[in-house]
Amino acid sequence: MTDQSLVDLVAGCRRKQQSAMKAFYERFYGYALSVCLAYADNPDDARELVNDGFLKVFSRLDELRSLDGLTPWLRRIMVNTAIDHYRKQLKRPTAVSAEAVSHRLEEPYLNDEAIFAQLSAEHILAVLHQLAVPYRLVFSLYVLEGYSHREIGERLTITESTSRSHLTEANRLLRKLLATQVNQSHERAKR
Structure with missing residues (x-):
């Protein structure tokens, strides 16, 4: 069951309200950072991944079908952001001997x-x-x-x-x- 404050928060983000986007970011920042820390080289890179990930989140909120699936959806975006970052760093990943x-x-x-x-x-x-x-x-x-x-x-x-x-x-x-x-x-x- 999703609480009403989250419903209102996401609705505000979908309307591009800055205050709602800021509150959403603050509410889920810790979770997103914990995901990104597993993929980043250091905490600064993880914070960069989080910020890049939230840009994707805000541009794709209309794709979210159910607020009950918000956390897995957010996690998937953060992981994909980390993978995209990895791909940008290396034109072609190579095997490490x-x-x-x-x-x-x-x-x-x-x-x-x-x-x-x-x-x-x-x-x-x-x-x-x-x-x-x-x-x-x-x-x-x-x-x-x-x-x-x-x-x-x-x-x-x-x-x-x-x-x-x-x-x-x-x-x-x-x-x-x-x-x-x-x-x-x-x-x-x-x-």
């Missing part, structure tokens, strides 16, 4: 559940940003958005096998990075 990524980390001794239980979402997101952009994009699209490898390949103009390979490497690197950070935390706590 495994050798291009630093492998100086030790094998983790903790299982994945133990690692994730000790970390905040912000910490995991910070570690995610240490991945090369193609790995991070594939990981985010697959894990956070639920896209298939075929869909990711189409959106990023890469093959399905490249998408699978990027996801595998992203998972491996994330586990190592997170385990290393947890182990370092334990070492600091012992001192």
Whole structure:
């Protein structure tokens, strides 16, 4: 069920009322930023994606059929804005070789559940940003958005096998990075 204030807010945005657009932006800014942070290289880039995304939102509000679907619709626009940004940055995305990524980390001794239980979402997101952009994009699209490898390949103009390979490497690197950070935390706590 949608509350009346949201109905009025969207109606005002559709009429291009500046006060309604400002209120809508403020109401959904945090949510949009949380989506964009998974795709941007840094918080400044994420804020830029949010602003670009809201420009699309305001120009496409007439496409929104039901306010009950507003948040998934908004999320999809923010993700597509991030993908568009990625495409603009690289004329043609290239595969990142495994050798291009630093492998100086030790094998983790903790299982994945133990690692994730000790970390905040912000910490995991910070570690995610240490991945090369193609790995991070594939990981985010697959894990956070639920896209298939075929869909990711189409959106990023890469093959399905490249998408699978990027996801595998992203998972491996994330586990190592997170385990290393947890182990370092334990070492600091012992001192």
